[in-house]
Amino acid sequence: MSRGFGLWLVSAALGAPGNVQAQVIATDVPDVVARESALRLTAMSRPARIYATNCQGCHGHTGVSVAEIPPLAGRIGYFARVPDGRSYLVQVPNVALNPSSDQDIADVLNWVLLTFSREQLPSYFQPYTATEVSTLRSARIDAAALRPRIVAELVAAGQIPSPDVLAIAPAPLH
Secondary structure, three states, rough: OOOOOOOEEEEEEEOOOOEEEEEEEOOOOOHHHHHHHHOOOOOOHHHHHHHHHHHHHHHHHOOOOOOOOOOOOHHHHOOOOOOOHHHHHHHHHHHHHHOOOOOHHHHHHHHHHHHHOOOHOOOOOOOOHHHHHHHHOOOOOOOHHHHHHHHHHHHHOOOOOHHHHHHOOOOOOO
Protein backbone atom coordinates (compact mmCIF):
# COMPACT_ATOMS: atom_id res chain seq x y z
CA MET A 1 0.00 0.00 0.00
CA SER A 2 1.52 3.29 -1.08
CA ARG A 3 1.18 6.44 0.98
CA GLY A 4 2.34 8.69 -1.83
CA PHE A 5 0.12 11.22 -3.49
CA GLY A 6 -1.20 10.78 -6.97
CA LEU A 7 -4.36 9.69 -8.70
CA TRP A 8 -6.24 7.16 -6.59
CA LEU A 9 -9.51 5.34 -6.99
CA VAL A 10 -11.95 5.58 -4.12
CA SER A 11 -15.02 3.41 -3.98
CA ALA A 12 -18.13 4.21 -2.01
CA ALA A 13 -20.53 1.50 -0.90
CA LEU A 14 -24.11 2.45 -1.65
CA GLY A 15 -27.32 0.79 -0.64
CA ALA A 16 -28.29 -1.61 2.12
CA PRO A 17 -25.95 -4.33 3.43
CA GLY A 18 -25.99 -7.25 1.05
CA ASN A 19 -26.95 -4.89 -1.76
CA VAL A 20 -23.63 -3.11 -2.21
CA GLN A 21 -22.94 -1.16 -5.33
CA ALA A 22 -19.50 0.31 -5.85
CA GLN A 23 -18.98 3.69 -7.36
CA VAL A 24 -15.40 4.21 -8.41
CA ILE A 25 -14.13 7.70 -9.11
CA ALA A 26 -10.72 9.19 -9.70
CA THR A 27 -9.37 11.52 -7.04
CA ASP A 28 -6.09 12.92 -5.87
CA VAL A 29 -6.87 11.94 -2.26
CA PRO A 30 -4.75 8.93 -1.28
CA ASP A 31 -6.71 5.85 -0.21
CA VAL A 32 -5.10 5.92 3.24
CA VAL A 33 -6.56 9.40 3.85
CA ALA A 34 -9.96 8.20 2.72
CA ARG A 35 -9.84 5.18 5.05
CA GLU A 36 -8.50 7.05 8.08
CA SER A 37 -10.94 9.94 7.78
CA ALA A 38 -13.99 7.99 6.56
CA LEU A 39 -13.96 10.34 3.58
CA ARG A 40 -16.49 9.39 0.95
CA LEU A 41 -16.32 11.06 -2.41
CA THR A 42 -19.12 11.13 -4.91
CA ALA A 43 -18.97 12.26 -8.48
CA MET A 44 -20.46 15.67 -9.23
CA SER A 45 -23.48 15.74 -11.49
CA ARG A 46 -23.00 17.23 -14.95
CA PRO A 47 -24.96 20.42 -14.04
CA ALA A 48 -22.84 20.84 -10.90
CA ARG A 49 -19.64 20.49 -12.96
CA ILE A 50 -20.89 23.04 -15.50
CA TYR A 51 -21.78 25.43 -12.67
CA ALA A 52 -18.32 24.91 -11.13
CA THR A 53 -16.66 25.64 -14.48
CA ASN A 54 -18.80 28.56 -15.65
CA CYS A 55 -20.52 30.21 -12.68
CA GLN A 56 -18.77 29.38 -9.44
CA GLY A 57 -15.88 31.78 -10.05
CA CYS A 58 -18.23 34.74 -9.56
CA HIS A 59 -21.20 33.31 -7.64
CA GLY A 60 -19.20 31.07 -5.30
CA HIS A 61 -19.47 27.36 -4.56
CA THR A 62 -22.41 27.95 -2.18
CA GLY A 63 -24.19 30.46 -4.42
CA VAL A 64 -22.78 33.43 -2.48
CA SER A 65 -19.66 35.43 -3.27
CA VAL A 66 -18.65 39.05 -2.86
CA ALA A 67 -21.27 41.73 -2.21
CA GLU A 68 -21.15 43.12 -5.75
CA ILE A 69 -22.08 39.78 -7.35
CA PRO A 70 -25.77 38.89 -7.00
CA PRO A 71 -26.14 36.01 -4.52
CA LEU A 72 -28.04 33.01 -5.82
CA ALA A 73 -28.58 31.23 -2.50
CA GLY A 74 -31.93 31.94 -0.92
CA ARG A 75 -32.89 34.43 -3.64
CA ILE A 76 -32.76 33.27 -7.25
CA GLY A 77 -35.95 31.21 -6.91
CA TYR A 78 -38.01 34.40 -6.42
CA PHE A 79 -37.42 35.27 -10.07
CA ALA A 80 -39.19 32.07 -11.13
CA ARG A 81 -42.40 33.39 -9.53
CA VAL A 82 -43.20 35.74 -12.42
CA PRO A 83 -42.87 35.13 -16.18
CA ASP A 84 -40.54 38.10 -16.78
CA GLY A 85 -38.31 36.91 -13.94
CA ARG A 86 -38.17 33.40 -15.34
CA SER A 87 -37.14 34.81 -18.72
CA TYR A 88 -34.61 37.14 -17.08
CA LEU A 89 -32.68 34.21 -15.57
CA VAL A 90 -32.01 32.87 -19.07
CA GLN A 91 -31.43 36.29 -20.65
CA VAL A 92 -28.80 37.75 -18.32
CA PRO A 93 -25.67 38.12 -20.45
CA ASN A 94 -23.46 35.47 -18.82
CA VAL A 95 -26.20 32.88 -19.27
CA ALA A 96 -27.53 33.93 -22.67
CA LEU A 97 -24.06 34.24 -24.18
CA ASN A 98 -22.55 31.17 -22.52
CA PRO A 99 -21.27 28.70 -25.15
CA SER A 100 -22.90 25.73 -23.38
CA SER A 101 -25.75 23.97 -25.14
CA ASP A 102 -29.36 24.93 -24.48
CA GLN A 103 -29.83 21.61 -22.70
CA ASP A 104 -26.83 22.24 -20.46
CA ILE A 105 -28.07 25.76 -19.64
CA ALA A 106 -31.51 24.37 -18.78
CA ASP A 107 -29.96 21.68 -16.60
CA VAL A 108 -27.68 24.16 -14.79
CA LEU A 109 -30.52 26.64 -14.19
CA ASN A 110 -32.69 23.86 -12.77
CA TRP A 111 -29.80 22.60 -10.63
CA VAL A 112 -29.01 26.11 -9.32
CA LEU A 113 -32.65 26.82 -8.51
CA LEU A 114 -33.18 23.50 -6.73
CA THR A 115 -29.80 23.52 -4.99
CA PHE A 116 -29.52 27.12 -3.83
CA SER A 117 -33.09 28.42 -3.70
CA ARG A 118 -35.60 25.59 -3.46
CA GLU A 119 -37.61 27.32 -0.71
CA GLN A 120 -38.12 30.43 -2.84
CA LEU A 121 -39.46 28.57 -5.86
CA PRO A 122 -43.18 28.76 -6.47
CA SER A 123 -45.17 25.57 -5.91
CA TYR A 124 -46.02 25.57 -9.64
CA PHE A 125 -42.36 25.71 -10.76
CA GLN A 126 -41.71 23.81 -13.97
CA PRO A 127 -38.09 22.98 -14.84
CA TYR A 128 -36.55 24.81 -17.77
CA THR A 129 -36.36 22.88 -21.03
CA ALA A 130 -33.80 23.17 -23.80
CA THR A 131 -36.52 24.49 -26.13
CA GLU A 132 -37.49 27.25 -23.68
CA VAL A 133 -33.84 28.18 -23.15
CA SER A 134 -33.22 28.30 -26.91
CA THR A 135 -36.12 30.68 -27.43
CA LEU A 136 -35.25 32.93 -24.49
CA ARG A 137 -31.50 33.08 -25.18
CA SER A 138 -32.09 34.72 -28.54
CA ALA A 139 -33.51 37.86 -26.86
CA ARG A 140 -31.04 40.50 -25.72
CA ILE A 141 -31.93 42.54 -22.65
CA ASP A 142 -30.60 45.41 -20.61
CA ALA A 143 -30.28 43.46 -17.37
CA ALA A 144 -29.55 46.57 -15.29
CA ALA A 145 -32.80 48.19 -16.48
CA LEU A 146 -34.96 45.06 -16.41
CA ARG A 147 -34.01 43.74 -12.97
CA PRO A 148 -35.55 46.65 -10.99
CA ARG A 149 -38.79 46.31 -12.98
CA ILE A 150 -38.98 42.60 -12.19
CA VAL A 151 -38.23 43.26 -8.51
CA ALA A 152 -41.00 45.90 -8.44
CA GLU A 153 -43.36 43.38 -10.07
CA LEU A 154 -42.51 40.80 -7.38
CA VAL A 155 -43.19 43.37 -4.65
CA ALA A 156 -46.48 44.48 -6.27
CA ALA A 157 -47.59 40.83 -6.57
CA GLY A 158 -46.80 40.23 -2.89
CA GLN A 159 -44.12 37.67 -3.80
CA ILE A 160 -41.42 39.50 -1.80
CA PRO A 161 -41.97 42.02 1.03
CA SER A 162 -39.59 44.69 -0.29
CA PRO A 163 -36.99 45.32 -2.99
CA ASP A 164 -34.30 44.81 -0.35
CA VAL A 165 -34.84 41.04 -0.61
CA LEU A 166 -33.20 41.08 -4.05
CA ALA A 167 -30.95 44.11 -3.67
CA ILE A 168 -27.42 44.04 -5.03
CA ALA A 169 -24.76 45.91 -3.10
CA PRO A 170 -23.28 48.76 -5.12
CA ALA A 171 -19.72 48.27 -6.27
CA PRO A 172 -17.31 50.58 -4.47
CA LEU A 173 -15.59 53.18 -6.59
CA HIS A 174 -11.85 53.15 -6.06
